[in-house]
Amino acid sequence: MTGQRVGYIRISTSDQHPDRQLDGQTLDRVFTEHASGKDRNRPQFAALCAFVRSGDTVVVHSMDRLARNLDDLRQIVQTLTQRGVAIHFVTEHLTFTGNDSPMATLILSMLGAVAEFERALIRERQREGIAMAKQRGVYTGRKKALNPATIAQVVDRAAAGESKTALARELGISRETLYQYLRQHAATDRTR
Known part of the structure; x- marks a missing residue:
């Protein structure tokens, strides 16, 4: 008997559309998260981890949807695969089962490092943009919650x-x- 295919979708902003991430995938259940991927304390991710069983496959659009930091990505993949849960990344066309070759482990590390680097670049550009806006006097910061x-x-x-x-x-x-x-x-x- 084969396990279930369980989707995990994570969007971090309101203008992102969760529907596109796993479009065309046949899934038994989907967990959708509206949260940043910078940390692992995400309620739907925790629910997914509690739900999946040995023989199941977690299907994720891409590595950066699961984690934005290489250490977290490797730890998540290792934790799930040690429980007998496979992880399939649609965009990268990669599946990890725990019986992976050294080449698969290298690819996971390289692509995870690229995702982490990309996140760092985004944050750096954001800081630079804020600094420039402050110099021009047009940055007011976040609107105050209370008057x-x-x-x-x-x-x-x-x-x-x-x-x-x-x-x-x-x-x-x-x-x-x-x-x-x-x-x-x-x-x-x-x-x-």
């Missing part, structure tokens, strides 16, 4: 003892963002 009136209310409510977690949830921001606003407000008060 000054809301910040003042939040500061008062937090000072009154309201749960910061509940406040962050109500405002639709992370706790860290809430803490940043509180720290900025405290720093402003100290300078007055």
Whole structure:
């Protein structure tokens, strides 16, 4: 009996379309992730890992959809193949089973290194673009999540003892963002 073919799709921006990644593939189940590939803490990836069994094949559009860092890519491939799960990369036309030749391991490492290098180039170009925009005075950064009136209310409510977690949830921001606003407000008060 052959195992299931399980697809993994990862998109990191809202303008990417998940449908194109595994178009034309016959799959028993698909896990779709809307997250960056820079780390392995992705809920759908974790669900996929819990779901697959020995004899299954994980089908991924390309290596950079599974991991954007060579160490993570090799570790993921090794972990899954040691459990008897094959990994097939559609774009690269490569399948890893754990019984791979040294040449297959070399190709995995080379292509994974290229994906990691590409990500580093993107980040470098982004930093350069931001620096140039700042020099021209056109970079304003991310739009503030809260306006000054809301910040003042939040500061008062937090000072009154309201749960910061509940406040962050109500405002639709992370706790860290809430803490940043509180720290900025405290720093402003100290300078007055």
